[in-house]
Amino acid sequence: GENVEQHPSTLSVQEGDSAVIKCTYSDSASNYFPWYKQELGKRPQLIIDIRSNVGEKKDQRIAVTLNKTAKHFSLHITETQPEDSAVYFCAASDDTGNQFYFGTGTSLTVIP
Amino acid sequence: GAVVSQHPSWVICKSGTSVKIECRSLDFQATTMFWYRQFPKQSLMLMATSNEGSKATYEQGVEKDKFLINHASLTLSTLTVTSAHPEDSSFYICSALNRAGTGELFFGEGSRLTVL
Numbered sequence: 304g305e306n307v308e309q310h311p312s313t314l315s316v317q318e319g320d321s322a323v324i325k326c327t328y329s330d331s332a333s334n335y336f337p338w339y340k341q342e343l344g345k346r347p348q349l350i351i352d353i354r355s356n357v358g359e360k361k362d363q364r365i366a367v368t369l370n371k372t373a374k375h376f377s378l379h380i381t382e383t384q385p386e387d388s389a390v391y392f393c394a395a396s397d398d399t400g401n402q403f404y405f406g407t408g409t410s411l412t413v414i415p
Numbered sequence: 416g417a418v419v420s421q422h423p424s425w426v427i428c429k430s431g432t433s434v435k436i437e438c439r440s441l442d443f444q445a446t447t448m449f450w451y452r453q454f455p456k457q458s459l460m461l462m463a464t465s466n467e468g469s470k471a472t473y474e475q476g477v478e479k480d481k482f483l484i485n486h487a488s489l490t491l492s493t494l495t496v497t498s499a500h501p502e503d504s505s506f507y508i509c510s511a512l513n514r515a516g517t518g519e520l521f522f523g524e525g526s527r528l529t530v531l
Contacts, residue, residue, distance in 0.1 A: 309458075335518070346522040347508075347522045348522070349520070392458060392459065403512075403520055405458050405459045408456075
């Protein structure tokens, strides 16, 4: 099955700085890559996603890039704010949507 | 966005008893639901994929007789932890795939199981 790796496992940044989280995947059939934010004690929430026919997608302070050849995708958060502090998970799925595999998570702390 | 409800949110049980956790998609039909287990400060580990009207597909290392999954309707999947033991204590979270909509995955609130 798919193997999704995520780095770093923890990340601390100063408020206003940028944060980058990287993921790699193994299955070339994967073509849907969502990112989830999970605040303590709450359910994961989708924050942005990208499909393999797109190389980059941006939504305000959040952007995701995809390199399908290298099988890696990244989450970029600019102008970080304390409320961005959470655990972020990347995931990979194929067209069928029958399987979603998650990365190991990145605990982001934004220091005011 | 779509709503997925999971119940109970927290359950404590004695060792040897069975516990059923429900996952409902409230405003869309979910032909596919996923069950995950999450240990503290760790990732979501896929346990099984539940397809409506058919047997669940279990990930390697997950005991299907231990974790019974039933997906009898398009809006409900259940996970039953049979003969629970302390090592089964964990946070179990379901998600439902909204195929008819954006293809997004929506998560339930999670269920914390504590086995004494």
